[in-house]
Amino acid sequence: MKAEPRLSTNLAGLKMNSPLMAASGCYGCGFEYARWIDLRHWGALVLSGITLDPKTGNPPPRLAETPSGMLNAIGLQNPGIDGFLEEVRPRLGELGCPVIANIAGESIGQYRELAAILDGVGEVSAVEINISCPNVSRGGINFGREPAVVGELVAAVRPVYRGPLIVKLSLEAGDLIAVGRAAESAGADVLSLINTLRGMVIDTAARRPFLGNITGGLSGPAIRPVAVRAVWEMAAAVSIPLIGMGGITTADDALQFILAGATAVAVGTANFVNPKIAAEINAGLQHYLDENRLGHYRELIGAARSPGRR
Ligand SMILES: Cc1cc2nc3c(=O)[nH]c(=O)nc-3n(C[C@H](O)[C@H](O)[C@H](O)COP(=O)(O)O)c2cc1C
Known part of the structure; x- marks a missing residue:
């Protein structure tokens, strides 16, 4: 009998060869990277955010190194x-690994509409919210800030999307744990965390904010240490699986x-520096399992909570 691949996982019904995913917004639609790496190294690819209407994005400059x-x-x-x-859907079958759509809306109705459309798209294996x-009907306050609004949003999307539903959390929430719990109670299958942290850079020569959007x-x-801490705390607070990033x-x-x-x-930003990173991280994970004589990576999930090996 063939041994179970040691990095395989099942994330709320989403079967993946590896626990490694490409983070939304950092991997385009996947095929842009196919000339550099066999995309089957990824357990799944999360596509860049999709909205109901086309968006041209913010004025430049849009990126600043820090x-x-x-x-x-x-x-x-x-x-x-x-x-x-x-344009994108017809090419998703070529990728060779599961694809997750990331959706963004200005109202609960927009999220629901997007999820309902994606429910009929067989090339998409899961939806990440x-x-x-900004919630336009609440004066632009982020949806993710208020647990009650997050609960309402997830409860509205849940009945129209039958696949795994992932809710992506941001530390901009006042109370991250309360937001995670609200998403879980409203029917989220998985939580992903963390999204980026808001910051800004000032161009001292111009004496102006560097980014066209002022903040980014x-x-x-x-x-990373902030994100690891967030995963550590969330893992103790909810019972659904977590996708950690940062x-x-x-x-x-x-x-x-x-x-x-x-x-x-x-993995998000690191893809811009090293397009072959998925192969390297998978090899490193296998090596760790070998060195520590472990049969499957799942033995490591949350293992830092147990007494340890010091
Ligand atoms: C250029 C860029 C675009 C991003 N676009 C999205 C997006 O569309 N939707 C989303 O949920 N997160 C988006 N993110 C956040 C990432 O998916 C990820 O949560 C964050 O960058 C932390 O991971 P990292 O430090 O490995 O990049 C974006 C990040 C970057 C750097």
């Missing part, structure tokens, strides 16, 4: 759901999230 990370203010540039269905978006989202290794660049970084309690991990 110590151990970067700031981005892309502004969800995307072709809208119709453009996605026409980005709740770090900080990502990369600079946010600054993962090596297998050791990925292991930190798994040991803190994440079932899967996602």
Whole structure:
């Protein structure tokens, strides 16, 4: 009998060869990277955020390098759901790994509409809800800030989407744990965390904010300890699986999230530096299992909570 691949996982029904995922917004639609790497190294790819209508995004500059990370203010540039269905959907079958759609809306109705459309799209294996978006009917306050609003949003989307539903959390929430619990009670299957942290850079020569949008989202290794802490705390608060992300660049970084309690991990910013990173991290995870004589990576999920090996 063939041995079970040691990195395989089942995330709320989503079968993956590896717990490693490409984070939304950092991997385009996947096929842009296919000339550099066999995409089957990824357990799943999360597509860039999709909105109901096309978006041209924020004015430039949209990216700024920062110590151990970067700031981005892309502004969800995307072709809208119709453009996605026409231009992107037909090519998703070529990728060779499961694809997750990331959706963003300005109202609960928009999220629901997007999820209902994606329910009929066989090439998409799961939906991730980005709740770090301004709620137009509440004066632009992010959906993700208030547990009650997150509960309402997830409860509205849940009945119209039958596949695994992932809710992506941001530390911009006042009370991250309350938001995670609200999403779980309203029917989320998986939580992913963390999204970028809001920051800004000032151009001292111009004496002006550097980014066209003034503020942007900080990502990369600079946010990793904050993200590991968030996963650690969330793992103790909910019983649904977690996808951990924020600054993962090596297998050791990925292991930190798994040991803190994440079932899967996602890599965002590091893809811009190393397009072959998925192959390297998978090899590093296998090596760790070999060195520690472990049969399957699942033995490591949340293992930092037990007495340890010191
Ligand atoms: C350029 C860029 C675009 C992003 N776009 C999205 C997006 O459309 N939807 C989303 O939920 N997160 C988006 N993110 C957040 C990432 O998916 C991820 O949560 C964050 O960058 C932390 O991971 P990292 O440090 O490995 O990049 C984006 C991040 C970057 C850097």
